[in-house]
Structure formats: structure tokens, C-alpha cells
Amino acid sequence: MPPADPIAETGFAVPVMADLACGVGSRSDSPDLGMVSGEGARVGGHSEDIMDLRLPEELVALAAADALGPLDGHGSSGRDQEMYQPVVSIARTGEPSRPSFVPRHDDLLDRVAEWGPADTPAGEFHLVPVRLECDLAHISRWMNDPAAAAFWELAGPQEVTQDHLRAQLAGDGRSVPCIGVLDGAPMSYWEIYRADLDPLARHYPARPHDTGIHLLVGGTADRGRGLGGLLLRAVADLVLAQRPSCTRVIAEPDIRNTPSVSAFLTAGFRFSAEVDLPAKRAALMVRDRSLRHRL
Structure with missing residues (x-):
């Protein structure tokens, strides 16, 4: 699915048809949002390169039924001017619209939008599913940072990043792009994805x-002070807490990206193997449920 990364170092409940206002502010200490990153599993370098797996009919039916049911999300807390604020969007028909930030079928990842916050030493952290109209400019700017562009391969006009995001948002929910919000301020871009349904699964015993x-990590002020490892640990723990069927969290940074590999090790991941992927030689990093309280 996604890209190769650099890591220079490293919901509120809404009614069924509520919408999220943009309300995006930059961190006061990050006037120039820069970057830290964990590399993508975009095998082949393109988001449309995903496994062509047929889902069970029962799951398809469940997802279709669920798409018509209620949705709950979680927002972030923090400084009011930097928070995503809930608003109800009423169409011309007078009917409220569904939240555009929630993927059509999020069941494949147990509803990332509902995972809630994680308390970290750096503050309260939320994963908020991407909403294009609010988040595209931020993410595109981060992707055009030279340090990020070398690995993510999404530099250029906003349309480049937009296509990458839309491929996930319009998909079946096997990859959910998110904004990382720390104490109310958007400061990072994340992709939570089903590694077992990704082309990556062809290259390791999934x-x-x-x-x-x-x-x-988008902001230059947020790099070089250990946030990468700290947030990777928090999100990996969120995955294991919210996805009881998941026994391992996987990452595959470029083997040459020493700061990235180091951040994953700091976050409690173990180095499992070197893996030859179409676009890079990767370090397969694994955080095991059984070891999460030891590492």
C-alpha cells in the first residue's frame, strides 16, 4: 500500500450523520510542519498495488449493512483553536450527511475512528481518519518536505497526495489514512493497514x-526529540488493545534508514528479518502482543 519512509528521528461521539469541521491548526512550536516517518508498505511504490483478494460473502454483507448503521467517532481534546470540532452538515434535502472521514468499510480494522485517545508522556494523542477537504493541504505539504519525499515518493502537486489518499478512502477498509493529533494539534500522518491483505504478505510469513x-511526523519542531518512538509505541499498543484478533503489529522501514529502524526499536518492536521488496530492501519490524509488556 503506502510508501517508503524517512524518520529523521525520530471522535468524540458523533451522531450517525454528523460531520467534522476542519478546525485544523498547526502546533504553536511547528510553524513549518516537517516530518518523521515509518516507512510504507507500498510495495511497488503505488497505493493501488494491493492484493486482489476476494472477501467472504458474509463479511461483504456485514460491511454493507453496517454502512447504513450508526457511526461513533472520537475527537481530540486540547486547545480549542487547534481542535477538530463536530458540526452537523445538512444537505439541501434537509437531511444530515454521513461523516466523510470514515471509510466505507472500516470493519477490516475494527473501526479505527472509534479507538479513542492514547495518553503519552508528550500529551494526549488521537488517530483521526483523514478527511480530504480538511487534511489534504497539510499532508501534501509534509510529503513535499525533501526528507519525506525521498521515501514516500508523493512529492509534487496536491493531486499526487490526493490520489494516494482517495485510493485508501474509497477502498474496502484494509488501509485507513489518519492524522495524528497531539494535544489538539495535527502533527503527523499515519496509515493503519492490514499487513496480511497487503502485497507485503507475499514477502514474509504473514x-x-x-x-x-x-x-x-510532519513538523520540524516535532523531530529529533524522540516523538517518533514514543508515538509508535502508543499506536502499536492501541492496535493491540483495539484489535483482539491481531497478535502482531508490523512495519517495514527501508534498511538504510537507520533513524527509522531505531525509532521502531525504541517503540518495542524487534528486528525480525531483512526483506527484499520491489521498491526497497526493508527491515521487517514486529511488535508482538505476547512481548508488549516486556519490550
Whole structure:
């Protein structure tokens, strides 16, 4: 699915048809949002390169039925001017619209939008599913940072990043792009994806429900002070807490990206193997449920 990364170092409940206002502010200490990242599993370098797996009819039916049911999300807390604020969007028909930030079928990842916050030493952290109209400019700017562009391969006009995001948002929910919000301020881009349903699964002994992580820390002021490892640990723990069927969290940073590999090790991942992928030689990093309280 996603890209190769650099890591220079490293919901509120809404009614069924509520919408999220943009309300995006930059961190006061990050005037120039820059980057940290965990590399993507975008094998072949393109988001449309995903496994052509047929889902069970029962799951398809369940997802279709669920798409008509209630949705709950979680927002972030923090400084009011930097928070995503809930608003109800009423169409011309007078009917409220569904939240555009929630993928059509999020069941494949147990509803990332509902995972809630994680308390970290750096503050309260939320994963908020991407909403294009609010988040595209931020993410595109981060992707055009030279340090990020070398690995994510999404530099250029906003349309480049937009196509990458839309491929996930319009998909079946096997990859969910998110904004990382720390104490109310958007400061990172994440992709939470089903590694066992990704092309990556062709290159390692995947287990059912293996869950992958990609991370890009956007702000220069947020790099070089250990946030990468700290947030990777928090999100990996969120995955294991919210996805009981998942026994491992997977990542595959470029083997040459020493700061990225170091951040994953700091976050409690173990180095499992070197893996030759179409676009890179990767370090397969694994955080095991059975070891999460030891590492």
C-alpha cells in the first residue's frame, strides 16, 4: 500500500450523520510542519498495488449493512483553536450527511475512528481518519518536505497526495489514512493497514490480522526529540488493545534508514528479518502482543 519512509528521528461521539469541521491548526512550536516517518508498505511504490483478494460473502454483507448503521467517532481534546470540532452538515434535502472521514468499510480494522485517545508522556494523542477537504493541504505539504519525499515518493502537486489518499478512502477498509493529533494539534500522518491483505504478505510469513503501521511526523519542531518512538509505541499498543484478533503489529522501514529502524526499536518492536521488496530492501519490524509488556 503506502510508501517508503524517512524518520529523521525520530471522535468524540458523533451522531450517525454528523460531520467534522476542519478546525485544523498547526502546533504553536511547528510553524513549518516537517516530518518523521515509518516507512510504507507500498510495495511497488503505488497505493493501488494491493492484493486482489476476494472477501467472504458474509463479511461483504456485514460491511454493507453496517454502512447504513450508526457511526461513533472520537475527537481530540486540547486547545480549542487547534481542535477538530463536530458540526452537523445538512444537505439541501434537509437531511444530515454521513461523516466523510470514515471509510466505507472500516470493519477490516475494527473501526479505527472509534479507538479513542492514547495518553503519552508528550500529551494526549488521537488517530483521526483523514478527511480530504480538511487534511489534504497539510499532508501534501509534509510529503513535499525533501526528507519525506525521498521515501514516500508523493512529492509534487496536491493531486499526487490526493490520489494516494482517495485510493485508501474509497477502498474496502484494509488501509485507513489518519492524522495524528497531539494535544489538539495535527502533527503527523499515519496509515493503519492490514499487513496480511497487503502485497507485503507475499514477502514474509504473514498471520491473519497482522496490522501494519506507516508514520510521517510532519513538523520540524516535532523531530529529533524522540516523538517518533514514543508515538509508535502508543499506536502499536492501541492496535493491540483495539484489535483482539491481531497478535502482531508490523512495519517495514527501508534498511538504510537507520533513524527509522531505531525509532521502531525504541517503540518495542524487534528486528525480525531483512526483506527484499520491489521498491526497497526493508527491515521487517514486529511488535508482538505476547512481548508488549516486556519490550
